[in-house]
Amino acid sequence: MSLSLPEELAEQIEHILAELYYETEAECILLADISGQLISTQGQMTGIDPVLIAALAAGNVAAMSELTRQIGEESHLGSFLHEGDNKGIYLFNIGGSFVLIVIFQINTLLGLVRLLGGRAAGQLHALSAQFEEHMNQPHSIPNADFGAALADELDQAFGELF
Amino acid sequence: MFINWKLREINLKIVYYGPALSGKTTNLQYIHAKSNPKIRGDLVSLKTRGDRTLYFDFLQLELGQIAGLKPRFNLYTVPGQAYYISSRKLVLQGADGVVFVADSQTERLEANVEAARDMAENLHILGFDPQTMPLVLQCNKRDLPGVAPVSLIKRQFGFTGAPCLESVATQGNGVFDTLKTIINLVVAQAQQQL
Numbered sequence: 001m002s003l004s005l006p007e008e009l010a011e012q013i014e015h016i017l018a019e020l021y022y023e024t025e026a027e028c029i030l031l032a033d034i035s036g037q038l039i040s041t042q043g044q045m046t047g048i049d050p051v052l053i054a055a056l057a058a059g060n061v062a063a064m065s066e067l068t069r070q071i072g073e074e075s076h077l078g079s080f081l082h083e084g085d086n087k088g089i090y091l092f093n094i095g096g097s098f099v100l101i102v103i104f105q106i107n108t109l110l111g112l113v114r115l116l117g118g119r120a121a122g123q124l125h126a127l128s129a130q131f132e133e134h135m136n137q138p139h140s141i142p143n144a145d146f147g148a149a150l151a152d153e154l155d156q157a158f159g160e161l162f
Numbered sequence: 163m164f165i166n167w168k169l170r171e172i173n174l175k176i177v178y179y180g181p182a183l184s185g186k187t188t189n190l191q192y193i194h195a196k197s198n199p200k201i202r203g204d205l206v207s208l209k210t211r212g213d214r215t216l217y218f219d220f221l222q223l224e225l226g227q228i229a230g231l232k233p234r235f236n237l238y239t240v241p242g243q244a245y246y247i248s249s250r251k252l253v254l255q256g257a258d259g260v261v262f263v264a265d266s267q268t269e270r271l272e273a274n275v276e277a278a279r280d281m282a283e284n285l286h287i288l289g290f291d292p293q294t295m296p297l298v299l300q301c302n303k304r305d306l307p308g309v310a311p312v313s314l315i316k317r318q319f320g321f322t323g324a325p326c327l328e329s330v331a332t333q334g335n336g337v338f339d340t341l342k343t344i345i346n347l348v349v350a351q352a353q354q355q356l
Contacts, residue, residue, distance in 0.1 A: 003164045010168035035256020036220075036236060037164040037173045049203055055220045055236060056206070062252040063217070146229045147349045153225050154345060157201055158338045
């Protein structure tokens with residue numbers, strides 16, 4: 001799957017995440033695709049690695065989806081909750097293709113996260129049809145020498161190790 | 163591949179595949195140990211108490227701006243043990259390129275063949291064509307006595323178009339060459355799509 005996210009779609013996603021962030025007073029919100037690629041973020045990322053969180057959350061949701069499929073559940077719209085001592089994580093499976101991640105302080109109203117997170121997941125699910133349109137379509141890249149420039153950058157980054 | 167035009171990021175996913183104990187995690191450990199901390203994230207391993215990969219290892223490499231885009235490579239390993247087939251398929255989702263880490267020891271040739279078959283099946287299920295997907299064969303553990311000839315491993319692997327590199331991942335030999343080869347293949351493939 002190849003996905004190119006145009007700016008206008010990115011802004012619609014940001015708007016949904018921002019609304020969820022302010023209404024729930026969550027610490028941060030992330031959106032990833034099911035392969036673990038980070039798509040968008042909102043909120044405080046201090047002390048966390050959003051790319052890593054996206055990869056782990058996607059792996060978690062993919063595994064949970066397979067687990068639920070094994071017990072006869074075919075829905076791709078489930079949610080999963082972890083409540084820790086200080087923080088919690090709510091993961092929303094969006095159509096089996098994307099994952100909404102809400103990280104919140106434990107004093108946050110959990111019911112609000114569940115309710116508004118579910119609403120945002122529904123809005124993102126509706127938008128995912130537009131995502132699909134951008135999958136596996138030819139994209140444009142500003143510089144045709146990207147490959148050569150990248151090779152130079154790799155040589156600089158790892159040159160002495162090759 | 164995921165391109166975010168607002169953030170001008172290009173994200174590519176590379177998966178290290180292969181039989182159990184062939185050295186997939188060792189590749190990532192070496193890359194992590196030797197890379198500049200400014201361009202790499204933490205190496206995260208979801209493993210058993212016995213240090214065997216349970217789900218995947220993950221390492222992120224992020225280079226500076228190139229042609230107005232910031233490339234980010236997300237490196238994953240799969241668990242090699244046969245009964246983790248479902249996990250391997252999940253990790254392979256959305257992969258842009260695969261490094262197949264083969265164990266060069268003669269007694270592990272059958273395990274290589276089995277893992278290559280398993281990889282091809284999973285790629286097909288996920289809608290990839292293993293013949294056209296960026297794929298690199300790494301023949302690891304070349305320092306051990308009595309290893310099989312590379313030509314034999316390559317023939318048994320079956321994907322003749324895949325570049326083949328020799329390595330001793332525990333010492334780092336061939337690790338970065340393999341990484342650079344798969345990155346170049348992935349980017350060349352991406353440019354064809356772009």
